[in-house]
Amino acid sequence: MIETSTPTMLDQTEPARCTVCCCTLAHKVLMVLFMVLLILAILFGNLVTLAVVLGTKHFHTPQGYLKASLAVADLAVGIFVVPLSVYAEVYLMVTDSAPEWTSYNSQSVSFHPCNVIGPIFAGCTLVSITTISLLTIERSIAVLRPLHKDSVITRKRTTILIVLSWVGSFFLAVSPMVFSSEIALEYNSCSRMCNYALGTIGEFPSQAWKILLLFPVFDFTLLGGTVVINIISLSSIRQHSRRRKHLAGRECQSTTKPAFSDIKAARTIGTLTVAFTASFTPIAVFVVGNVLGNKWCNFSFFAFWILAANSCWNVIIYSVRDQKFRLCAHKLLMPSQRKNTTKG
Structure with a gap:
């Protein structure tokens, strides 16, 4: 996604940098x-x-x-991002030399x-963050304002927000190259991924690091707000659970309280938020440290691949936290058992 690596063009004969995972x-x-x-898995x-x-x-x-939008973003990582890294590393093992395009950044060739x-990796990461935020807002309305849920949260509004999140995320993903001639893209020998880097200049200009820091600032602002909303929603759920024990026999209390399914869904989204925040934090720490002059090659590898691995966690969280999703997935994967159950 983002890495402020060495700006000079790599020597074609230079071997890939040794990291803790790639030395032998x-x-x-x-x-x-x-x-x-x-x-x-993705x-x-x-x-x-x-x-x-x-x-x-x-x-x-x-x-x-929103869950479908999140799945599409994760799917793109598995279809486009990771396979390119596999190709580059297999090519390196078989021929004992890296593909030629890994020796140059995007400013040095007509197509890279x-x-x-x-931009696909960066854009999909931003889509995931914004989608999790939208899921959190949607669940918070269902929990905090259950009577207004159906009027505020509609399919049309949700579809519009999904489209805006994709357009905005990918605009932000390409903005470093659009608004700065100092930033390029390259296949980094530390992270084993395509990262943002400096182009042909030898010093790190203030304008470039301001643009690169825009990513972690935006992401953590959004994630921070999402965490706060989750805390408010889960606190409300906890208070509701306590009141329900004392007011179990009062029917008048049930009309203004969130449904049990909404409560479970809010807890599921809370788990998604925690998982994504934990996956993204190493990247943000690395980008800030790299801008300050730290190379952290080994840490770079783990940070980027922890984030990539998060693309396969959502279905696990749904399966553990959402019984209806688990049952539907089981029927989809085990059609023979479904037929036997129907016959029985």
Whole structure:
């Protein structure tokens, strides 16, 4: 996504930089195996999520639309971002030399694969953050204002917000190259991914680091607000649970309280927020440290791949926290058992 690495053009004969995961042949094989398994996990998990959400009428709701948008963003990481890294690393192992395009940044050639893959990774990460924020807001309204939920949260408004989140996220992803001639994209030998870097200049200009710091500032502002909203919603749920024990026999209290399904959904979104925040934090720490002059090559590898691995966690969280999703996924994956149950 973002890395302020060495600005000069790489020497074509220079070997890939050694990291803790990529020094020996065994480490390289394990790294490629991890990448391939990650691709399979991302594709499987998010395709299941899309099949359940789009194929089940129960999930044709604003919340379901947002989950589908999140799954598409994660799916793009598995289809475009990780496979390019697999190709580069397998090519390096087989030929003992890196692909030629990894020796240059995007300012040095007419077309560079990272011109496409870099913004996709950054854009999908931003889409994930904004979608989780929208999910949190949607659930907070359902919990805090249950009587206004259906009038405030509509499919049309949700669809518009999803489109705006994608357009805004990808505009922000390409903005470093659009608004600064000092920033390019390159395949970084530390992170094993396409990252933002300096172009052909030798010093780190203030304008460039201000643009690069825009990403963590925007992301953590959004994530911070999302965490606060989650805390408010979960605190309200806790208070509601306490009141429900004391007022269990009063029917008049039930009309202004959130439904049990809304409460469970809010807790699920809270878990999603915690998981994504934990995955994104190393990247933000690395970008800030890198701008201040720290290289942190090994940390770079783990930070970027922890974030990429988050793309396969959502379906696990849904399966653990959402019983209806779990049942629908089970029926989808085990059609023979569903037929046997129906016959019985």
